[in-house]
Amino acid sequence: MAELVKVVVDAMGGDNAPGVTVQGAVDAVNENENIFIYLAGLKEAVSVELAKYTYDKSRIEIVETTEVIEMAEPPVNAIRTKKDSSIVKGMMMVRNGQADAFVSAGSTGAVLVGGQVLVGRIKGVERPPLAPLIPTDNAKGCSLLIDCGANVDARPSNLVQFAKMGSIYMESVMGIKNPKVGIVNIGAEEEKGNSLVKETFPLLKACPDINFVGSVEARDIPAGVVDVVVCEAFVGNVILKTYEGVGATLISKVKKGMMSTLRSKIGALLVKPALKETLKAFDLEQYGGAPMLGLNGLVVKTHGSSKAIEIKNSILQCLTFQEQGINDKIREQIQKRDVQ
Amino acid sequence: MAELVKVVVDAMGGDNAPGVTVQGAVDAVNENENIFIYLAGLKEAVSVELAKYTYDKSRIEIVETTEVIEMAEPPVNAIRTKKDSSIVKGMMMVRNGQADAFVSAGSTGAVLVGGQVLVGRIKGVERPPLAPLIPTDNAKGCSLLIDCGANVDARPSNLVQFAKMGSIYMESVMGIKNPKVGIVNIGAEEEKGNSLVKETFPLLKACPDINFVGSVEARDIPAGVVDVVVCEAFVGNVILKTYEGVGATLISKVKKGMMSTLRSKIGALLVKPALKETLKAFDLEQYGGAPMLGLNGLVVKTHGSSKAIEIKNSILQCLTFQEQGINDKIREQIQKRDVQ
Numbered sequence: 311m312a313e314l315v316k317v318v319v320d321a322m323g324g325d326n327a328p329g330v331t332v333q334g335a336v337d338a339v340n341e342n343e344n345i346f347i348y349l350a351g352l353k354e355a356v357s358v359e360l361a362k363y364t365y366d367k368s369r370i371e372i373v374e375t376t377e378v379i380e381m382a383e384p385p386v387n388a389i390r391t392k393k394d395s396s397i398v399k400g401m402m403m404v405r406n407g408q409a410d411a412f413v414s415a416g417s418t419g420a421v422l423v424g425g426q427v428l429v430g431r432i433k434g435v436e437r438p439p440l441a442p443l444i445p446t447d448n449a450k451g452c453s454l455l456i457d458c459g460a461n462v463d464a465r466p467s468n469l470v471q472f473a474k475m476g477s478i479y480m481e482s483v484m485g486i487k488n489p490k491v492g493i494v495n496i497g498a499e500e501e502k503g504n505s506l507v508k509e510t511f512p513l514l515k516a517c518p519d520i521n522f523v524g525s526v527e528a529r530d531i532p533a534g535v536v537d538v539v540v541c542e543a544f545v546g547n548v549i550l551k552t553y554e555g556v557g558a559t560l561i562s563k564v565k566k567g568m569m570s571t572l573r574s575k576i577g578a579l580l581v582k583p584a585l586k587e588t589l590k591a592f593d594l595e596q597y598g599g600a601p602m603l604g605l606n607g608l609v610v611k612t613h614g615s616s617k618a619i620e621i622k623n624s625i626l627q628c629l630t631f632q633e634q635g636i637n638d639k640i641r642e643q644i645q646k647r648d649v650q
Numbered sequence: 651m652a653e654l655v656k657v658v659v660d661a662m663g664g665d666n667a668p669g670v671t672v673q674g675a676v677d678a679v680n681e682n683e684n685i686f687i688y689l690a691g692l693k694e695a696v697s698v699e700l701a702k703y704t705y706d707k708s709r710i711e712i713v714e715t716t717e718v719i720e721m722a723e724p725p726v727n728a729i730r731t732k733k734d735s736s737i738v739k740g741m742m743m744v745r746n747g748q749a750d751a752f753v754s755a756g757s758t759g760a761v762l763v764g765g766q767v768l769v770g771r772i773k774g775v776e777r778p779p780l781a782p783l784i785p786t787d788n789a790k791g792c793s794l795l796i797d798c799g800a801n802v803d804a805r806p807s808n809l810v811q812f813a814k815m816g817s818i819y820m821e822s823v824m825g826i827k828n829p830k831v832g833i834v835n836i837g838a839e840e841e842k843g844n845s846l847v848k849e850t851f852p853l854l855k856a857c858p859d860i861n862f863v864g865s866v867e868a869r870d871i872p873a874g875v876v877d878v879v880v881c882e883a884f885v886g887n888v889i890l891k892t893y894e895g896v897g898a899t900l901i902s903k904v905k906k907g908m909m910s911t912l913r914s915k916i917g918a919l920l921v922k923p924a925l926k927e928t929l930k931a932f933d934l935e936q937y938g939g940a941p942m943l944g945l946n947g948l949v950v951k952t953h954g955s956s957k958a959i960e961i962k963n964s965i966l967q968c969l970t971f972q973e974q975g976i977n978d979k980i981r982e983q984i985q986k987r988d989v990q
Binding site (some may be wrong): 458494504505527547551560563567568582583584586589 | 731786787802803804819820834836843844845847866868869870871872873882883885887888889890891893894895896897898899901903904906907908910911913914916917918919920921922923924925926927928932
């Protein structure tokens with residue numbers, strides 16, 4: 311039997327915790343026999359939820375915590391003072407090697423700060439990026455947007471590391487051979503862009519470890535022209551959020567349009583099943599969580615509004631990450647650069 | 651009779667020139683009797699197109715030019731060397747007061763450079779922004795995205811001017827009383843953001859001439875929570891292009907979904923007319939061109955792929971701009987700031 315991959319789940323994180331976090335954990339354990347889960351949270355609340363399910367009791371264990379970090383709390387302060395919260399205690403378990411990965415639907419800020427401060431960076435990694443998969447129209451149906459985390463005002467060397475780590479992730483986890491890397495820009499030509507992009511472009515071009523294809527305009531991202539979309543966090547956040555916003559507004563407009571006349575209402579009934587199937591492929595939440603790359607262990611951040619299936623997918627993602635030895639590959643790549 | 655508003659149309663600009671540019675000009679003249687148009691372009695080519703239509707011959711005049719600036723030409727060089735192009739000659743007419751406005755579907759780079767260098771900035775305006783209307787779900791159905799032009803790496807004081815000019819535009823041209831201004835940010839709180847946003851935020855807050863409502867996350871832009879969306883050009887370009895890309899990909903997915911089964915195909919026939927109507931309201935191109943604000947005269951850039959109706963709308967937009975005395979208002983606001 312393969313060694314169990316140990317994942318700490320932040321049972322208290324997210325809008326629907328601990329109901330969906332516990333359910334997602336149980337579903338993951340029931341679906342895959344190589345997963346072991348620590349559920350970190352308030353003992354009473356977690357136990358009540360856990361009692362509802364049937365599962366292999368040897369593979370889920372409650373880690374009792376007494377504090378909860380709220381969504382709106384200032385992250386640095388929360389991480390510093392709430393030592394007995396599920397986020398701090400869970401991340402410390404990853405740091406100490408008791409667990410391989412940490413999954414949370416809680417405060418993004420606290421997870422990003424905790425990842426850096428508690429779990430810690432792989433030696434040589436300058437900044438750990440948060441890298442969600444976004445739905446695109448390429449063969450795999452998704453691309454990696456790296457970074458959309460906390461690294462605003464990044465430097466060119468940070469972006470080069472994002473490109474390397476992103477390539478490793480897409481090749482090892484998503485199985486895309488020699489993934490295409492593009493840098494987000496406001497035009498296709500090399501001389502275009504702001505100063506960060508202009509400085510980063512030649513560095514990426516000179517990088518032997520990645521398949522750099524040049525600039526990518528935001529217009530072409532949804533078509534999936536590149537597999538790894540490199541940008542600094544502010545721009546990445548804007549892309550991710552515009553994706554969400556335009557998607558939500560357009561789909562609500564389509565629905566409203568279908569309900570506007572009697573004729574269209576009848577048509578809507580006929581169209582609905584097929585449409586639902588197609589649009590599911592363009593749902594930002596289907597891919598589970600966003601990994602925070604370059605840490606001594608894996609931290610996965612899922613949507614605050616995550617349902618059980620997203621929690622489950624985020625947990626299973628940790629298995630692939632571990633099996634593929636992503637962190638060893640990242641370590642090797644980053645150190646290779648150090649020797650240059 | 652009101653004084654005629656004189657608009658130079660770049661007859662050679664855009665993918666479909668001079669066919670659609672001439673047609674758009676004729677349509678504008680036929681629709682509104684207060685418009686006079688100079689069609690700048692190769693005489694032979696423009697004359698042939700013009701001969702196809704019936705219109706008031708006293709209100710369209712060809713301005714002969716012998717050179718054409720291509721879409722892919724390096725802008726600065728093109729503006730410097732092609733003195734007898736429609737862009738350079740047309741902009742010089744605005745500069746010299748022979749015309750009030752210039753409309754082009756040609757090279758964005760050349761139009762932006764020409765606007766700054768040839769038409770020139772209003773005294774006190776640091777950088778002239780390019781400010782398209784984007785479709786949103788608010789009462790007016792659109793918001794102003796300012797800037798998505800050439801001003802990458804902008805300074806905080808630039809963004810404050812964008813906020814002021816954008817407010818004037820939305821109030822005077824779109825009739826939105828006391829328009830809401832937001833700065834694009836990666837969170838709602840004042841302490842969030844990159845250094846540019848953090849420095850700009852308190853300046854906007856302290857600005858008495860605008861209705862600043864704080865940060866706006868990109869996710870909320872399509873819902874129309876603010877009327878004036880302030881950002882620097884790189885971010886603005888990313889928002890605009892992500893809008894286009896996600897919109898196009900989603901609509902193609904909806905169409906594909908509808909055509910996937912026999913049942914859905916029948917439904918699609920019934921749904922189509924109503925859906926078309928709703929989606930038209932979310933079409934980026936319906937609003938005509940993007941004005942470049944803060945210049946001694948008006949420059950409007952429309953899509954390279956513009957059809958006649960967009961050229962016509964861009965021309966008519968110049969009329970409102972002129973009638974509302976936008977530039978006098980901008981001059982007054984910017985100078986007010988100088989006195990502080």
